[in-house]
Amino acid sequence: xxxxxxxxxxxxxxxxxxxxxxxxxxxxxxxxxxxxxxxxxxxxxxxxxxxxxxxxxxxxxxxxxxxxxxxxx
Amino acid sequence: xxxxxxxxxxxxxxxxxxxxxxxxxxxxxxxxxxxxxxxxxxxxxxxxxxxxxxxxxxxxxxxxxxxxxxxxxxxxxxxxxxxxxxxxxxxxxxxxxxxxxxxxxxxxxxxxxxxxxxxxxxxxxxxxxxxxxxxxxxxxxxxxxxxxxxxxxxxxxxxxxxxxxxxxxxxxxxxxxxxxxxxxxxxxx
Numbered sequence: 689x690x691x692x693x694x695x696x697x698x699x700x701x702x703x704x705x706x707x708x709x710x711x712x713x714x715x716x717x718x719x720x721x722x723x724x725x726x727x728x729x730x731x732x733x734x735x736x737x738x739x740x741x742x743x744x745x746x747x748x749x750x751x752x753x754x755x756x757x758x759x760x761x
Numbered sequence: 762x763x764x765x766x767x768x769x770x771x772x773x774x775x776x777x778x779x780x781x782x783x784x785x786x787x788x789x790x791x792x793x794x795x796x797x798x799x800x801x802x803x804x805x806x807x808x809x810x811x812x813x814x815x816x817x818x819x820x821x822x823x824x825x826x827x828x829x830x831x832x833x834x835x836x837x838x839x840x841x842x843x844x845x846x847x848x849x850x851x852x853x854x855x856x857x858x859x860x861x862x863x864x865x866x867x868x869x870x871x872x873x874x875x876x877x878x879x880x881x882x883x884x885x886x887x888x889x890x891x892x893x894x895x896x897x898x899x900x901x902x903x904x905x906x907x908x909x910x911x912x913x914x915x916x917x918x919x920x921x922x923x924x925x926x927x928x929x930x931x932x933x934x935x936x937x938x939x940x941x942x943x944x945x946x947x948x949x950x
Contacts, residue, residue: 716904720931725938739771742924750927754916755908 691722693750710760718750763823770827771921773834776914780851783839784869785909789922790832791866791874794898800825802879802895806888809881814889814936821929828922833864835918889937896930 695717701709730745738744755761789795803822807815840848840862848857855871866874882888903923907916 716900718900718927720927720934723931725935726931740921742771742921743928748924748928748931750924752904752907752920752923754911756911 691719692717693719708760712761714761716750716752719748723748769831769834770824771831771918773831773838773918774914775835775838776912778839778842779910779912779915780839780843780847780853782906782910782912782915783836784851784853784856785906786832786836786839786869787867788869788902789899789906790829790836790864792868792902793878794895794902795868795874796825796829796832796899797866797874798878799895799899800829801876802881803892805879806881806892809883810885810888811940813939814885817932817936818892821932824925824929828925831918831922835915836864885940886937889933889940892933893930893937896926896933900926900930 693716694714696712696714698711699713701711726745726748730747732738732744733741733746741749743749791797800822803818803825807818807822810818840853843851843853843862845854845857848854856865859865868874880888880891882891900923903919903926907919907923910916
């Protein structure tokens with residue numbers, strides 16, 4: 689079973705808000721939140737891939753992309 | 762006792778001269794949820810935590826120092842060739858007056874590091890819950906640092922460090938499970 693790496697919600701937008709609204713807000717929900725205790729014998733990255741990803745286990749890899757230059761998000 | 766390996770845990774590359782980021786990276790150097798706080802918190806708590814999880818605090822606390830020198834390397838690379846005018850323009854004029862280009866344990870706002878950032882309550886669950894919270898806060902700080910730059914080389918190192926926070930958080934959560942669990946007792950259903 690897989691879980692989303694990110695959740696979103698629609699905040700209240702007031703009629704007199706001073707700035708253009710961000711209608712959808714997101715927050716990270718990395719995989720460890722759904723894993724109370726890591727199961728034995730999970731598939732592993734190769735050592736080179738593990739270093740690049742920061743973890744030995746694909747099941748615990750959580751990508752994150754910069755918001756720089758992405759506008760209102 | 763430690764054995765030092767004369768290399769970084771993960772290679773640090775900085776792709777562009779952006780002194781502004783040096784100021785922001787200080788949050789992870791000498792900030793409340795930074796790597797110095799993390800290392801000192803775990804290595805100090807380990808003396809009074811139950812035996813089963815001392816090793817975990819020892820290992821993670823040690824790794825935090827490896828992260829600390831990655832952050833130090835990033836800050837050093839970003840500032841070592843800066844002119845005083847560039848430092849001033851990036852909002853580091855006051856920093857230069859106090860420290861030249863030396864690294865100093867302060868947060869992004871210039872507040873010096875303080876031991877009040879960390880706690881050792883002695884209650885194992887209280888201490889481990891603080892550690893879990895610290896890892897999540899450090900993960901969030903890395904996210905906001907990644908957001909503040911378009912330098913993909915710098916982002917690469919920061920993404921590695923963010924992932925390590927996730928792994929550490931899981932390990933502390935597992936430590937809580939170990940301490941509350943009765944898995945060593947034989948269960949008869």
